[in-house]
Amino acid sequence: MPVLKTIDPLLEEISGPTPSQILRKRVTGHSGLLFGVGVVLLLVIVAILAPVLAPHDPYAQSLANRMVKPVFMGGTWEHPLGTDHLGRDYLSRLIYGARVSLLIGAVAALISGVIGTAMGVAAGYFGGKVDTVVTFLINVRLAMPVVLVALAVVAILGGSLQVVIGVLGLLLWDRFAVVMRASTLQVRRREYVAAAQAIGASTPRVILSEIMPNIANNLIVIVTLEMAHAILLEAALSFLGLGVQPPTPSWGLMVSEGKNMMLFEPWLVLIPGFVLFVLVLAINLMGDGLRDVTAPENRG
C-alpha cells in the first residue's frame, strides 16, 4: 500500500499510519504468508497435542485389521484415514509423525543455523584469513552431496532420531554461511557500524546489536528453507530405511511402508505424501512471506 505523501513532513508524521499498522496491513494482505503460518501453526499444535488428538495408539497393531480403507474410500469413522500394513491407525500415525517431522526440521535448522551463522558472520565481519578459511570450508561442504553423505553416515552409525537430527544439522549449514557472510559484508561498511566502533563498543556488541538485527530477515528465510529441506531429507532417509527406525511413526517411513502396495492401495502412499507436500509448501510460503514483509526495501 502506498503511503500518502503530503507536503508538510510534520503533518505526514502525524496523519500517516504507524509502523506497526503498516506491518499489520502488509501481513494481512499477504495471503501466502497467512496460509503458510496458518498451516505450520496448525501442525505445531497438532504435534504438541498429539496424545489428545490421536484417536488410537499409533503403535497398537491389529493384524486382523490391516489396510482398512479410509473413510472417503468406503471405510468407517473408526479409522478415518484407514490402517496401515500392520493394522495401525493411519490418522494417529500421521499425527504422531508430525512430531518427528517438525522436531527434525526445527532442531536440524537450529543446529545448522547456529553453525552457519557463526561462520558466515565471522567471515563477513573479520574478513582476511578468517574469511579465507570459512570460504574454503563452505566450498568443501558444497562439494559434498548431502544425501550421499547422510546415507553413508546413517548407514555406519545406524538410523535413529538423534543420528538423523545430528547428521542433518551438521550438513545443512552451508546456505546459512553463504548468505550470512554476504549480508554481513554489506552491513559492516554502514555508518552505524562505524559509529558503534568509534564509541568503543566491543566486537560482540557490534555484531549482536548492530549487525545481527539488520541481517535477521535473511536469516529467517534461510531457516525456513533449511527446515523444509531437513524435513524432506528425513523423509527420504526414512523412505530408504535409513532414517528413524520403526515403529516410530514418520511420514517418510509411512510412504516407504505403503510403497509395496502402491499399485493396489495408492492412498497408503498418497496420504502421507500429501501431508508432507502441504507442510513443506507451507514452510516455504511462510519463509517467502516473512522475507517480503520484513525486507528493509519494503519497509515503506
Added chain:
Amino acid sequence: MRNAFMKTTALALALSVSATGAALADKANDTLRVAYTKELENVDSYFNSSREGVVLQRAVWDGLIYRDPETNEYTGNLATSWDWVDEKTLELKLREGVKFHNGDDFTADDVVATVNFVAKEENGVKTQRNVNWMESAEKIDDYTVRIKTKEVFPAAIEFLSGPVSMYPAEYYAEVGPSGMGLNPVGTGPYKVTEVVPGQHFVLEKYEDYHDSPKGQPSIGKIDIRTIPDVNTQIAELFSGSLDLIWQVPADQAEKLAEMGDQFTVSNESTMRIGYLSMDAAGRSSLDPNPFKDIKVRQAINYAIDRQALVDNLLKGESKVVWTPCFPSQFGCAQDVTEYSYDPEKAKELLAEAGYPDGFTTEFYAYRDRAYAEAISSYLNAVGIDTDFKMLQYSALRELNMKGEAPLSFQTWGSYSINDASAMVSQFFKHGSLDATRDDQVLEWLDVADSSTDPEKRIEFYRKAIQRITEQAYWAPMFSYNTNYVTSKEVNYTPTADEVLRFTTMTWN
C-alpha cells in the same frame, strides 16, 4: 465401481511404467519371460547361495541322484544305481551316453574332478555344508565311481540329489568358477546361451537331453531378467512383457488373484522357516545379558502371536512352526514344547527373571521388514523395547558369526534339503552361527548326524530338538510360502520346495 477405478489406475500406472511397450505373452516366440528379484553373485551354482541360483542350477546342471518333489523318492539321474560299499564309501554306476552342452562326454572323470574340487575347503565353495561332508572321489572305471565321506553321513543321498551337481572336468579346469559363471556348461535340460550380469540370462532347450527323471523340457527359450522391485515386476506382468513372476508378497498376490481371469496365482509352501535367534550363550556385549535366562527366552516365545502372523501377513500355505526345522524334514520331531500366545505369561516370566519393567535390546532383521516390525510390536507389548535395525543379509550374517547380535529375526530355507540335519545341525553344533552352544545338544546331534540307522537318527534328533525347544533357545515362528503368478498362457504347478522347474512348464 471403485474397484474398476482402482484397476484402471493400476493398469494406467503399469502401462506408464513399462517403457518397453506392450506385447502379449511371448508364446508366439516360444520364449518364457521370468523375473528374478535378486542379482546372482555368480551363475556357478557352487558360488552363490541364493534361491535364484538353485533354480538355475536345477535347469542347467544335473545331480547324480534325483528326488521326486512329490513323492520324495530317490531315483537315478546321472547315476543309475548306488550302493554303500562300507559306512563311508558310496559306489555309483553312471549313466552312459550323456553329453555336456559343449559336446563333452559325461564320464567318471567328471564326477571325480567335480567332487575333488568342491570338497576342498580352500576352493571356497560358498555353502560349505553342501559339500564338506565329502572327502574325495575315485574312479573305478569309466562309468563307476566311489565317493568317500569324511564321517558317516547318511544324508549323502539327499545332498547328491540337491546341491551337488556335476561339472565338465576339462572345461571347468580350464575356465574355473568365474568362467563357468559367464559361460555355464552342464548336462541339464536347459543350456545357457547368454549371460549378461545384472541384466538377464537366456536359456535354451537342450535338444539332446538324456532320459532324465526331471522330464524333457517343453518351452523353447527362457529369458530371465533381474528386476529388483516387485511393483515393477507386477507392472511388467500387466503390460505383458513378463510371463512369470514368483516370490510375490502375499498382499499383492491376493490382489492379483482378485483380478480374476488375467493371471494364475498359485501358492506353495516352502521349507523356509522364520525364527528369532537369541544370544543364549552370552556372546554379545550386552551386560547384563537377559537372553542367558531361560525365563526371558520363554517370555519371548510366549509374546508372539504366531497364528496372527500366519493368518494375516504370510497367508497362503504358511504354517505355525514350533521346531528349529521344517516339519517335513526327516528327523524333525513334532512332539516338542509349544509356547502359544500368552502376553500375560510373558510379562510374568520377565518379572520373575528380574525384569519387571522389561529391558531394551537391539533387534536385527535382514528381510521382510513388515514381519520384523510386527514381531517387534509384539515384543514391545510385553515390555521389551527394541532398537530396530535392518541390515543386508551378509552384514547380519557377519554380526551373527561374531555373536554380536543379541536378538535377530532370521530365516533358513535348508537349501530344500529334506533332512533335519540341514537346519538343526547347521545351527546347533557350536559353529560360528551357533548362538546357543549347548553341549548336550551337540552330543546328541553328533550321534544323529553320523548314524546310518534311521530309527536311531530319529531318536537323537528328537532328543536334541526337544531340548532346544524346552530351553527356548530360539523362537521358531512360521514357515514361508511362495506365490507364483503366471499369465494365463503358462501352465505350471509349483512344488513345495521353492524351486522353479522350467522343465515342467508348458504353454496353454
